[in-house]
Amino acid sequence: MLASNTILKVVPSSQRCGDDNSDPSLFFVEIPSLDFIQEMDQAADLIGKENGSKAALVTSKKSFYMTKVESSNTFVVVNPSSNSSSSSSSSSSSSSSSDENNAGNDNKRRKVCKASICPSFHYELTRKYLDVSELRRILSAGTYEGDAEECPSKSSLRPTKSSLCVLLQTSLTELEKGLSLVEAFDVDGKWTVISEELKNEAFEEILAAASANDMNLSRLEISSILKSVTGDISTEKDVVEHCLRNNSSAVSPDMFSMDVGKIATFKARKILSKRSTPYPVKEFMATWTAEMPHQTTSYVPDISLLKNLCLSEYDGKVSDDVLTYFPSSNLPLDVSSRFKRLFEVRECWNEDDIEPFLKDVVREDESVVQILLKNALLKEKGKWIAKPAS
């Protein structure tokens, strides 16, 4: 607590003072709680953008936008560590020194404290979440298409983790989570994504090698797979390993259990993409089951795996539901462009049907309903239509 009987004196800034006589080198930052200080202790940076958009305060685990909040009041701050502990009064003020000389005992007990006039605003911290679609866009600039396609110009488009943190104003922890989500690929310390074609080729060869050698898909050894893959992909060992890791869970550092659901999705994508006409569901299910690796005979693929891969509609001509290939990975990453494309394909969407096609673009701090409310109109309960053009 500030001691009673304290004379406050303004310390003039050695720099030019602000219009309100405030010290322009000082400012306030409002933090969420005292616990936040411990987080800042580990690492904290201010990351600004050249385009003048909001700066961010980034710790090792989280990132926050800094929003300026103005006030019409004046703030005067006393920093005890920059004040002496002297309790004598000073006679250097503009008021008459005889005032103080005549104050008697009271005067002797007065403490003099130097104060600073602070700017009448503070920065508020609001939680900022990684824009995964923006991360994908940045990484796609230098997509890895195989060793034969590599060149210096491609490498120059690939950012390091440090430059990604600055570009996206994000913490290292959030970035690493994002890199895992987009299945980012490390090429000599710089980050990118692998082309769909190369990924599919790698996955196909892994399954072919596992099938040819009758390997247990729940206990696949990396070394065995790398020895067994054939074709052009056999020279891309890092790509094969990357593909295996992203479609499995680790049993041990060198052994993986393949995700049967991901195998099924991969096979479905392959079957549907080859067909230009709608696929009757019964016919598709038979083909799909037959295409699954022989090691998964007890597994029956579930059509719910195809929610973000195709559109399902009833066709009276074949008296069955038909599937049309429509992968969400082919949709624009920009939210408004994505919605435009979705409503070009279908005028009215059920919420359950459109949700899988929006998951790629929903931020961590928002829900699918929130993104729908911003970009579409609710026609009736659970049904959405395009917003009229403004």
Next chain:
Amino acid sequence: MRIPFTLKRSAPSSSSSPSNTTSNVSPNKKSKAASAAPASSVEPATVAGLTKCHAIELNGQLVVPKGRTSEGIETELGLFTMEEGTPTLLVGTHEIKGKIVKLKKPLLLVRKKKSSDDKPLPVEAEGIITEKYLFNGYPKTIMREKH
């Protein structure tokens, strides 16, 4: 552009006297801030290792007389007193009564420095504010004795 944001930790108290109460509060403990140092204590109070600063909020703008800032002259702002838990500020011939307001969220007092070649240096949090003296009342004009 990335600028490091550092925390200026207070030096630990070197006094062995039990009456000098400077203590660092671990942020993991939900206890209240360290008690304020008595007027005669050398070390300032700290909160989570940062110097606890005192903030005074006043309505309107403070106008420092011309010539007192650029010339480096200290100017007396006023006299701060506490009577029965009520803070009072005497600025010139105006007396303003205030109140102590505990902040919902702490404020860090941050200083930015510039090097001689105008490149930004790390910003540093010099202190922390957990409560403020709010003087938003209407000032009362008082007569001060002329000597």
